[in-house]
Amino acid sequence: MSDHAVVYAPSAEFIAQANVKGMEGYRELYAAADADPEKFWSEFAASSVDWAEPWTQVLDWSNPPFAKWFVGAKLNVAHNCLDRHLSTSRKDKIAILFEGEPGDSRAITYAELHKLVSRFANVLKGRGLKQGDRAIIYMPMIPEAAVAMLACARLGIIHSVVFGGFSAEALKTRIQDLGAQLVITADGGWRRAKEVKLKPAVDEAVLDCPTIQNVIVYQRTNSGAAMTEGRDHWWHELEAGVSDDCPAEPFDSETPLYVLYTSGTTGKPKGILHTSGGYLTQAMASMKWVFDLKESDIYWCSADIGWVTGHSYVVYGPLASGATVLMYEGTPDTPTFARWWQVIEKYKVTIFYTSPTAIRALIRQGDQFPNAHDLSSLRLLGSVGEPINPAAWEWYYKTIGKSKCPIVDTWWQTETGTIMISPLPGAVPAKPGSGTLPLPGVQAEVVDLKGHPVERGKEGYLIIRKPWPSMLRTLWGDPERFKEAYWSKFPGIYFTGDAARQDEDGYFWVLGRVDDVMNVSGHRLSTMEIESALVRHPAVAEAAVVGKPHEITGQAVCCFVTLKKGDHDVDALGKELRQWVAHEIGAFARPEEIRFTEAMPKTRSGKIMRRLLREIVTSHTVAGDVTTLEDMNVITSLAAAQQDED
Numbered sequence: 001m002s003d004h005a006v007v008y009a010p011s012a013e014f015i016a017q018a019n020v021k022g023m024e025g026y027r028e029l030y031a032a033a034d035a036d037p038e039k040f041w042s043e044f045a046a047s048s049v050d051w052a053e054p055w056t057q058v059l060d061w062s063n064p065p066f067a068k069w070f071v072g073a074k075l076n077v078a079h080n081c082l083d084r085h086l087s088t089s090r091k092d093k094i095a096i097l098f099e100g101e102p103g104d105s106r107a108i109t110y111a112e113l114h115k116l117v118s119r120f121a122n123v124l125k126g127r128g129l130k131q132g133d134r135a136i137i138y139m140p141m142i143p144e145a146a147v148a149m150l151a152c153a154r155l156g157i158i159h160s161v162v163f164g165g166f167s168a169e170a171l172k173t174r175i176q177d178l179g180a181q182l183v184i185t186a187d188g189g190w191r192r193a194k195e196v197k198l199k200p201a202v203d204e205a206v207l208d209c210p211t212i213q214n215v216i217v218y219q220r221t222n223s224g225a226a227m228t229e230g231r232d233h234w235w236h237e238l239e240a241g242v243s244d245d246c247p248a249e250p251f252d253s254e255t256p257l258y259v260l261y262t263s264g265t266t267g268k269p270k271g272i273l274h275t276s277g278g279y280l281t282q283a284m285a286s287m288k289w290v291f292d293l294k295e296s297d298i299y300w301c302s303a304d305i306g307w308v309t310g311h312s313y314v315v316y317g318p319l320a321s322g323a324t325v326l327m328y329e330g331t332p333d334t335p336t337f338a339r340w341w342q343v344i345e346k347y348k349v350t351i352f353y354t355s356p357t358a359i360r361a362l363i364r365q366g367d368q369f370p371n372a373h374d375l376s377s378l379r380l381l382g383s384v385g386e387p388i389n390p391a392a393w394e395w396y397y398k399t400i401g402k403s404k405c406p407i408v409d410t411w412w413q414t415e416t417g418t419i420m421i422s423p424l425p426g427a428v429p430a431k432p433g434s435g436t437l438p439l440p441g442v443q444a445e446v447v448d449l450k451g452h453p454v455e456r457g458k459e460g461y462l463i464i465r466k467p468w469p470s471m472l473r474t475l476w477g478d479p480e481r482f483k484e485a486y487w488s489k490f491p492g493i494y495f496t497g498d499a500a501r502q503d504e505d506g507y508f509w510v511l512g513r514v515d516d517v518m519n520v521s522g523h524r525l526s527t528m529e530i531e532s533a534l535v536r537h538p539a540v541a542e543a544a545v546v547g548k549p550h551e552i553t554g555q556a557v558c559c560f561v562t563l564k565k566g567d568h569d570v571d572a573l574g575k576e577l578r579q580w581v582a583h584e585i586g587a588f589a590r591p592e593e594i595r596f597t598e599a600m601p602k603t604r605s606g607k608i609m610r611r612l613l614r615e616i617v618t619s620h621t622v623a624g625d626v627t628t629l630e631d632m633n634v635i636t637s638l639a640a641a642q643q644d645e646d
């Protein structure tokens, strides 16, 4: 990554129509926010969100790191995404355009979506659910997933969406941690021309979840499902005859909206808690500034609702902003690698937001797929989830954007709730591979171990100095871990877990995680979580997992495993362990590689030295400091084995 990268400035035409025009526009906004963040956010919140009651205080930071934004104010998030549009010209505007993988499609207006959400909220009320209860949503990428989220929001029920690719085991631990009363699921969804069933995983998971009283099943694939009397209900049956009228009661600004589990540095996922007023405010701010949203846009974010990107940029941000959002159920390769380009052509998508992994996978298929489709409706492209390598950026820019669409490379995290570092497309010139500059109201810095800013050009830790409205409020059920994980390395300052560098223009170059967290296809995976899964297998004595550079997925999961005594067929066991991890966590966590070793490199205190293993899989040699190594022979033999393989 060069600091002297080519600079791509937005065209005069783009700037002229942009919500934030030119560097001047950006600097003005940034300076205003920097000078008085509370004034800045209160003005934005007052002009963008529909509040039922005003706040008495913008930010309460008297008990850090537990922030409260818009203290005393009241709002209903679902009202903001739906009801308030009904008295405007957006009433009959399309809210959701849906393309199913088999080719079925739907266009749902704001008025219709409001009806669907109100009815389903009444269904939830009918099952006895109320404010503060918890619902797990385990669904395919269909409009009803958004309906379920919004119905929960309407009633103040805390939702936790679990990505459909997670296994029954992973689903179970999330239900248990949350103490959820309800699971909302579907019979299945369509993926790569096959049905992926969801209900059987729910059945397996809830066996050990005594808190679950109801399971509601949406009929998507029509393949039937085993229904447990008294517990399981078909969505359409509960909905029959239910009223369309469900008032949206205003809730306190700090009412929990959702918990989203993400991987941390231990075996146990962290339940990131987001609340209402501040979250919605900043989600709307980024729709305006980063996605430059206009009334006429057809906006498509390809993320699954199981990830935070799907929460903030498929559901809450776009719908609160009155956008037309496209949802596509399947994968980019079915029936052919032209599917996404076909969808863009069919619906005349103007804004497209996806991940570097997807871009790299599509590059590999060749330009004939995008070139066969009319992509001229596109005006803005986005990237998220991991650093985008300059070559992929250039391809995205030229082959997809035809050199006329700015690209917003957006850096943020499940924890930050919304985009923190990104070019504003009509303002900040892009450098391929850099997220460029922080958004107004975001004090991002690169610091050394003591928390002091490092010189331009030097690597350091990426931190956010001051609280922001969409920040996570705590970890569900574990405030101590919240403090420890994010606020202890630099007391009182939010630590992102990423390393970064600022270049001579102040542009941020995010270099990746500094902790034991991998980024595979833009999805966060914990080394510890996979290690815990591996050691649950009866043949495994010890496991150490590291991320290995991978051409398409950024990183791939590489596992070092020592076995218990006995005769093992290592070829068969390698396959079995990969499958085992898929079963324990989900298919997307399936390791790329299992490497059996006699022993692990350890420190004197017995900690596995993953750094050395990382070096082995990355550079194939061990150059780092090994003075704390317990057994030098081990590392030498591991490094030697690697060299043999090469």
Ligand code: WT7
Residues within 6 Å of the ligand: 262, 307, 308, 309, 383, 384, 385, 386, 387, 388, 409, 410, 411, 412, 413, 414, 415, 435, 496, 497, 498, 510, 512, 513, 519, 522, 523, 524
């Ligand atoms: C981690 C957060 C943000 C939603 C999707 C992932 C990495 C994310 C970028 C980017 C470089 C990025 C960071 C971050 N990351 N976006 N544009 N450039 N790195 O959310 O699972 O919470 O992961 O993804 O390492 O800390 P997540």
